[in-house]
Amino acid sequence: MAEYKRPTSEAEFKKNFKQKKPLMNSTEAFYESSRCLFCYDAPCVQACPTSIDIPLFIKQIHTDNLTGSSKTIFDSNWLGNACGVVCPTGVLCEGACVYNHQDVPPIQIGRLQNYATNYSIDNNKKLFKPGLDNGKKIAIVGSGPAGISAACELRTLGYEVDIYEAKEKPSGLTVYGIAPYKITNEEVLKEIDYLKNQLGFNIIYNTPIDTTEEINQLESKYDAIFLGVGLGKTATLRLKGEDKLGVIGAVEFIEDLRNKRHKLSMPKNVVVIGGGNTAMDAASECARMGARKTVLAYRRSRESMGAYDFEYDLAISAGVDSLFNAIPVEIIGNVKVEGVKFAKTEVIDGKLVTITNNEFIVKCDMVIKATGQAKQGMFYDLISGLDLDSKTRIVVDKDTFQTTNPKYFAGGDAINGGAEVVNAAYDGKMAARGINQWLNKE
């Protein structure tokens, strides 16, 4: 029972994908900012992966120093605007707000943050300048949040920065992979332009780095290289019938949706496989695109889902049905997918056990696999001496973000296996400092 009508125009699409955290107006920002207690050693700051001085920027909003407020934010987090919108604030800063302890709604930190950063971006307030040219050049592979953040920080330190981007737009998953009700492409790109205009890093689009020659060129041309390559395509499930028409990875589906918007063709019945935040996004998106029935299937229980509760609740409120303790065993159909055969599961002695004699079929016209992205393993093989861990994540020093090949630094999903934009933004900034430290040691 879908609650959303199929969007047939841009206006209807926007209505169905209404922004979850709309921009505050000045009156709302005034009253909301007045509520901040200015806690000592504030828990919200501790909960922020980039340690933004939240009480300070909120006080600055309240005293109508929006330029100063956004400076406070960007000082700690180059993607302060994107993070204000897409961060899971309910489990980070807002989740830590002390008001929660007395059942008072926490301060809407994310929306206040956007109120300040939007002001500076829209008014093109020049907050930062590139550092004095130090004659050194850094290459960055990937213009996702880690890469952009590293680029900004490196520019302030006086490095020349070239970012190599395989796609035609910057921002990685922020543009291609985040649910449209969380942030618009326009908003993401606006922030990148704003930073680029002030700091002057170069982004070379449509230029994937995928050969040894290209790696060699980078190594000879640049003093250090930062890898912000993120993750690859959706990993295969090694499931019978996975190659049928209508079986798609969640990342690919979301990218398609963000590009085609209301023009994306949406089948009537969808099964989304997975229990992470991306699965919740994909399911919610199907419902908002007017799918008649969207079933979210997860092999374990609701409690053991990796997704945040609020993401699950959002999907359910969009009209998604859920199916727990069910593991797909086969995708059925002729050329096109016609359904998914599931088996029930049980946890026995802590182990997930499939009950084989009780299989059932959920009919559908589309299957979205939200079961994790593959790592960029092939690419890593091109770089000598680059150690990976057992989960194909690049191994880095936790303070400097230097890899086992000293010329390379890395951050973002490539080192954590898939986390938030804010984590990538932090990694990029710290890696830039690591690069600076390393190049000045020699």
Add this chain to the structure above:
Amino acid sequence: MVDLSVNFAGIKAPNPFWLASAPPTNSGYQIMKAFEAGWGGAVWKTLGVPVVNVSSRYGSVNYRNTRMMGFNNIELITDRPLADNLREIEEVKKYFPDHAVIASLMVQSKAEWHQIIKDVENAGADGIELNFGCPHGMCERGMGSAVGQEPAVLKTIVEWVMEAANIPVITKLTPNVSEIIDPGLAAYQGGSDAVSLINTIKSIVGIDLDTFAPYPVVDGKGTNGGYCGPAVKPIAMNMIKDLAQHPEISKIPISGIGGVETWRDVVEFILLGATSVQVCTAVMHYGFGIVREMEAGLRQFMEERNYHTIYDFAGKALPNVTEWKHLNLKHKVIAEINEDKCIGCELCYIACDDGAHQAISLSGEPGNRIPSIIEANCVGCNLCSLVCPVENCITMVKTDDGTEHLTWNERTLNDDVPVTFDDDRAGGKHHFVPKPTDALKYK
């Protein structure tokens, strides 16, 4: 049965809630509307030779999300012809014979005073209030606070008024003096039937950061205004107390003015000796309807305590307002944090550590943000309980057994007070103070 009616120096009113002489009492229309809404009296906007006003007249001090915590104005007395006002006074009295209509007056010569008193009496006013308070504009012309600041002049004018007046006379005092007793006593000695206070305080409420002009801005310039609103209430209460405790001035009733907005304010003013209150800013902010909350609250307060009239508790706080030297040095309170209520903002910790006596410590354990009181260091200053954002989370608990009583005054009489710079009897002699370099331990 609660009876809110008052007889204030002979002026009768159904309740003690009066409108102060100000913009809300500029016309008969407003005053009739106010009486309908529940106000018991109104002091008409000051009558005299009509003025010419400027455009842009009010300024405000907002605090956090609260508008008009403080308020100022540079508006002068009435700009309407006297005849119009007199006609409207007569009309209001016709509709509301039992409500108090008091004419605020401000003129210069003795002849003018005598004339205008006769005029308002003929119009049916129940009383007169002498405006010796306005600290802006009119004072430049030798009226308003210029009179209130010169007790001798004030007394002379009160005497002129008393020669002519047949209805009760209230003298309204300015707080822009170093000692409120001086004009208060002059009013009493001049024969005034009552006093009212405070008028507004000289103020600049803000500066425009672009034009560098003070608010309210009149074509790029500004002037000091008269400050009022909730921000001035503590100053008003202290001055009311000064007069109410004075052996002579206390013989005449006091109408309390200054930041009154809620029933609590009203009760506090009455406890300090006022027997009517006058309100302006709250009405300018919320309209006449604000009186509903005052009346309901006052009635509830009186019913719960079995007070029949406000005179049953008027002035009851006065015996408890004393001089510092008579306070009990043996009384001890220390702070107590209710751990169930604490939300871990740690404002008490930082307020105490930076702003007071370093008597609160943090747990040091990750995840435990509930501070604890270092009882040995706590001087019982209240600061933590004042900054705590949670209702009733930090309380000040009495720790002495109440058997000992010793005041500074008594210690002085016993020659038992510190007299040299390094006297062993210094209060802080054995009190904990961290080493200066402890401040740098986190660096």
